[in-house]
Amino acid sequence: MMGITVRGLVKTYGATTVIDTISFDVADGEFVTLLGPSGCGKTTTLRCIAGLDTPNGGLIAINGRVVSDAREGVFVAPHKRDLGMVFQSYAIWPHLTVAQNVAFPLTVKGERNTGSAVGWALDIVGMTHLAERRPSELSGGQQQRVALARAIAARPQVLLFDEPLSNLDARLRDRTRLEISRIQRELKVPALYVTHDQTEALSMSDRVIVMEAGRVVQQGTPRELYHRPVNRFVADFIGSANFLEVRRAERQWHLADGTPIQVDPLSDAGGTEPRVALLRPEAIRLDAGSVVEQNSTLNRLTGSVLGAMYLGPHIEYVVAAGGAHIRAFSRLELPPGSPVTLTFAADDCRLVDDTAASPKRNPASDYPRQSPILENIP
Ligand SMILES: Nc1ncnc2c1ncn2[C@@H]1O[C@H](COP(=O)(O)OP(=O)(O)O)[C@@H](O)[C@H]1O
Numbered sequence: 186m187m188g189i190t191v192r193g194l195v196k197t198y199g200a201t202t203v204i205d206t207i208s209f210d211v212a213d214g215e216f217v218t219l220l221g222p223s224g225c226g227k228t229t230t231l232r233c234i235a236g237l238d239t240p241n242g243g244l245i246a247i248n249g250r251v252v253s254d255a256r257e258g259v260f261v262a263p264h265k266r267d268l269g270m271v272f273q274s275y276a277i278w279p280h281l282t283v284a285q286n287v288a289f290p291l292t293v294k295g296e297r298n299t300g301s302a303v304g305w306a307l308d309i310v311g312m313t314h315l316a317e318r319r320p321s322e323l324s325g326g327q328q329q330r331v332a333l334a335r336a337i338a339a340r341p342q343v344l345l346f347d348e349p350l351s352n353l354d355a356r357l358r359d360r361t362r363l364e365i366s367r368i369q370r371e372l373k374v375p376a377l378y379v380t381h382d383q384t385e386a387l388s389m390s391d392r393v394i395v396m397e398a399g400r401v402v403q404q405g406t407p408r409e410l411y412h413r414p415v416n417r418f419v420a421d422f423i424g425s426a427n428f429l430e431v432r433r434a435e436r437q438w439h440l441a442d443g444t445p446i447q448v449d450p451l452s453d454a455g456g457t458e459p460r461v462a463l464l465r466p467e468a469i470r471l472d473a474g475s476v477v478e479q480n481s482t483l484n485r486l487t488g489s490v491l492g493a494m495y496l497g498p499h500i501e502y503v504v505a506a507g508g509a510h511i512r513a514f515s516r517l518e519l520p521p522g523s524p525v526t527l528t529f530a531a532d533d534c535r536l537v538d539d540t541a542a543s544p545k546r547n548p549a550s551d552y553p554r555q556s557p558i559l560e561n562i563p
């Protein structure tokens with residue numbers, strides 16, 4: 186099989202298991218992201234694939250060749266795995282020129298005529314005109330391009346990225362994100378990309394693998410993860426979310442204050458009560474005052490504005506409604522205390538498993554997470 190295969194990977198440090206039996210595939214030409222909070226084991230997974238760490242269990246194959254098999258004692262050295270890797274720290278040599286840096290892995294391999302490979306790689310990342318510069322004469326973004334050119338110069342079969350954008354400022358991060366996607370598609374090699382940034386994961390990936398505390402929680406396309414998270418941890422980690430406590434009484438779900446609420450029937454497969462319903466802020470329409478018009482497929486809650494945070498494109502409101510604090514977006518300017526109506530479809534309100542974050546992480550759902558909102562709350 187082409188691509189990357191990981192089966193039952195285990196990595197321990199002393200008595201601590203940091204990778205706990207994870208399995209996944211990256212198909213040929215596919216861009217897959219490992220997404221999860223700091224310390225969940227993303228880098229360790231990547232290092233095991235690169236051969237920089239020795240797994241304690243499981244098997245890793247690259248393009249059908251087993252490069253690591255703990256039980257059989259197989260371990261192929263990193264430089265024989267035919268992969269290119271880009272790190273968060275660019276890890277380029279300050280005393281070498283751009284061209285020499287890109288040529289470095291080829292030179293180490295004993296290749297003499299590196300000129301055309303280096304020229305090709307610099308062309309792909311748009312750095313040909315800076316080939317003779319030293320790293321100190323380059324911006325952070327340009328240094329990251331050098332690291333990228335170096336990773337692809339030997340035409341690797343697999344590309345690995347470990348948070349390659351985290352040292353760039355926001356604007357450059359957006360540009361470089363597009364650039365990495367373009368290059369990966371052009372080279373048609375499988376890529377495994379590690380990040381804790383949901384925007385990078387959603388925008389770049391064919392598939393995302395969400396990790397928590399050394400385990401895989403969910404794998405899927407960005408849309409699947411966003412719209413059908415398997416539990417509260419995934420819903421909370423990807424996008425912003427309201428979690429509403431609901432209880433069933435007389436075949437009907439109710440919010441904390443007893444207000445009846447309709448949920449997506451497809452998400453309603455039993456489970457112990459109280460349940461948690463996921464409601465994305467952008468799925469809510471916020472109107473001033475009290476809206477009375479009836480529509481059987483929509484939920485309508487009346488409430489009042491608790492706090493607001495100006496974000497530019499819209500204002501994020503916190504509304505007290507249904508016995509809960511609900512975040513919703515709007516472009517209306519509404520002072521605290523304003524009566525409002527929240528309208529949302531039953532399909533946009535999904536029951537999810539109430540499995541929250543591991544103790545390693547502060548649950549972002551500990552509302553409110555940003556202090557500006559707090560200031561308006563009485
Ligand atoms: N060399 C090491 N020795 C001991 N513990 C380590 C070592 N490397 C990583 N860890 C631990 O393994 C866990 C996973 O780390 P890491 O893979 O770097 O996470 P991530 O990249 O997701 O932030 C962390 O708890 C970290 O402290």
Ligand SMILES: [Mg+2]
Nearest residue numbers: 224227228229
């Ligand atoms: Mg890491």
